Amino acid sequence: MTLTSLAARNLLRNKVRTSLTLLGVAVAVVTFLLLRTVVAAWTGGAEFAAKDRLVTRHKVTFVMPLPKRYIDEIRALPGVKAATFCNWFGGKDPKHDREFFAQFACDDGYFDVMTEQQVAPADLAAYKADRTGAVIGESLAHVMGWKVGDEVKLETGIYPSDSGWAFTIRAIYKATSRNVDKSSFFFHWDYLNQGLPEGRRDAIGWVTSRVDDPAHTAEVGVAIDRAFDDKDTQTLSQDEHTFQAGFLAGFSAVLYAFDAISIAILLVMTLILGNTIAMGVRERTSEFATMRALGFMPQHLRWFVLGEAGVLGLLGGALGIGIAIPLIQGLLGRFLEENMGNIFPVFRLPFGACVLALSCALGLGILAALLPARSAARVNVTDALRKLV
Amino acid sequence: MSKEDILIDLRGVTKTYERGGESLTILESLDLELPRGTFAALMGPSGSGKSTLLNLIAGLDKPTAGSIEIAGQRIDRLSEAKLAKFRSSSVGFIFQSYNLLPVLTAVENVELPLLLAPVAASERRKRAQTALRVVGLEDRMDHYPRQLSGGQEQRVAIARAIVNDPVLIVADEPTGDLDRKSADEILKLMETLNRELGKTIIMVTHDPAAAARAGVVHHLDKGRLQRKADGGEHA
Incomplete structure (x- = not known):
């Protein structure tokens, strides 16, 4: 027997209580990891943004359009390797009006700039040849049951049309990595433009440019904005990461709420552990007094209690991670990626979140035990022994 | 009697508590x-x-006033x-309620005080087994306290008290929770420890039959030693 094995035995003293505490900590850890996975999935796009791409939009706001002629001027600027533009369509399929998916009217150079979304050359040629053609992501195709050759009609409040907007699916794009969206719907900007009333034509939502050298992305962005400084419509160019982060800032309240709930969960975990440890210490007052009588020092008892709490937190955290991995990676993640890929293109448990959860379980376990450990160390030996008689 | 023969020497000891x-x-x-090798009972x-x-x-x-010297050391x-x-290192404890740790077996409970001494694990186990043999519990070493009778638990506690070979054993109502037998x-075991191993034992008891086993009985009343008698006077 050693001091460590003695501490370990104490953990098994009340197996039901220890099991329930471990389960409580594990549930808290699973919930915490689920929330962190949601946040990571939501913000993942910004984190995986290409370093050599710039997004140029209206200087005032994302929703105000730019003149179409700007694309030519941007393409002509030094450092710009390729540029494309898109408009947000904001439509819905009336047959599947509960399904949300993003639609973009883009110029034909789109897939040259967004190389992580790949279309087979023959399919891309077929798409380019068809004025009403559309390219959709593989997840969207799976969810909606669409395939190449299907005809789709969309309706939108942004660009109203009495007869709706009809498309023929000509290609299905694949993503080169897991974090790339696989649920979007792309079609020809010209088709949209020609279907609009005269006054609304030749307006584009934003321009995406690929630069020659990722090290000069910022300088190219400044050059683009400078080119339009003296025009009626001025621009704001940002690297893709900043642009996407700015877009996410619109949801900052939701993200803050997730953070707040995550902290609340950690607090609940601390209270679960604190309660168990405090109960255990209170029940063992006479044992601590006996140990003190036998010559154990206050620090021995303090470390016993802190060690127990740390091990309990660590085991609970490990159990939580053990549950979260198959739950998130295997079940939930696969389901969400297949069915809600437009919102969660990648729903995978971040390794960093697991490390954070385990560290928090250990650290907060020890934190929760500080007061009980103090009580154990300060037990009045003679009083505690007298109460026994 | 020479100074070396005195194990416990208390002079002008006063203890006051502040309550409310x-x-x-x-x-x-x-x-x-108290000389070395004494089996003393405290009654009152x-x-x-x-x-x-x-x-x-x-x-x-610690006393509020006065001095306490044990084996020549002012504690x-x-x-x-x-x-x-x-x-x-110097004191073995025997409590009325035995105070064994329920998560440890008999031999592990006896080992407990040795965890603080620089003794190898194998040596610890050997000494604990020897102590249990002395109290006649060699066949109960791996039993948990809940699997033992009150008398057996107290024997384990006695083994724990002697395992570090202390100069003094203190016992607070060691038979208070036990039946007569x-x-x-x-x-009897405590007598043996005193007589055969030369252990100095000081025991608090209310039980005249227990006091009768002691060589000397000190009576206390209202914080003062009243008289000293031979154990035989209580038989």
Whole structure:
């Protein structure tokens, strides 16, 4: 027997209580990891943004359009390797009006700039040849049951049309990595433009440019904005990461709420552990007094209690991670990626979140035990022994 | 009697407690001398200060005034850490409720005090087994306290008290929770430890039959030693 094995035995003293505490900590850890996975999935796009791409939009706001002629001027600027533009369509399929998916009217150079979304050359040629053609992501195709050759009609409040907007699916794009969206719907900007009333034509939502050298992305962005400084419509160019982060800032309240709930969960975990440890210490007052009588020092008892709490937190955290991995990676993640890929293109448990959860379980376990450990160390030996008689 | 023969030497020991703003004197100017190898009993009515005196001698508490010398060492002057070391190396404890750790087996309970000593694990186990053999529990080594009778638990506690070969064993009502037969066995065992191993034992008891086993009985009343008698007077 050693001091460590003695501490370990104490953990098994009340197996039901220890099991329930471990389960409580594990549930808290699973919930915490689920929330962190949601946040990571939501913000993942910004984190995986290409370093050599710039997004140029209206200087005032994302929703105000730019003149179409700007694309030519941007393409002509030094450092710009390729540029494309898109408009947000904001439509819905009336047959599947509960399904949300993003639609973009883009110029034909789109897939040259967004190389992580790949279309087979023959399919891309077929798409380019068809004025009403559309390219959709593989997840969207799976969810909606669409395939190449299907005809789709969309309706939108942004660009109203009495007869709706009809498309023929000509290609299905694949993503080169897991974090790339696989649920979007792309079609020809010209088709949209020609279907609009005269006054609304030749307006584009934003321009995406690929630069020659990722090290000069910022300088190219400044050059683009400078080119339009003296025009009626001025621009704001940002690297893709900043642009996407700015877009996410619109949801900052939701993200803050997730953070707040995550902290609340950690607090609940601390209270679960604190309660168990405090109960255990209170029940063992006479044992601590006996140990003190036998010559154990206050620090021995303090470390016993802190060690127990740390091990309990660590085991609970490990159990939580053990549950979260198959739950998130295997079940939930696969389901969400297949069915809600437009919102969660990648729903995978971040390794960093697991490390954070385990560290928090250990650290907060020890934190929760500080007061009980103090009580154990300060037990009045003679009083505690007298109460026994 | 030479100074070396005296194991416990208390001079003018006073113990007062502050309770609710009032000063309560439990022991007052108490002098006590016990030679090595004594089996002494402390008797007296409840609240007379028996357990307080035992706690002071065992180094669990410190006197308000006076001096306590155990085996030539002034323990009333020791720091908390040195007092803990003194207890672990020099004192064996026997409690009324045995105070065994329920998560440990008999042999592990006996090993407990040795965890603080620089003794190898195998040696610890050997010494604990020997101590259990001395108290006649060699066949119960791997039993948990809940699997033992009260008398057997107290035997384990006695084995724990002797495992570090202390100069002094203190026992607070060691037979208080036992039936007569088990109490007699425990007292017999304590007699054996005193007589054959030369252990100095000081025992608090209310039981005249237990006191009768002691070589000397000290009576306390209202914090003062009243008289000293031979154990045989209580038979």
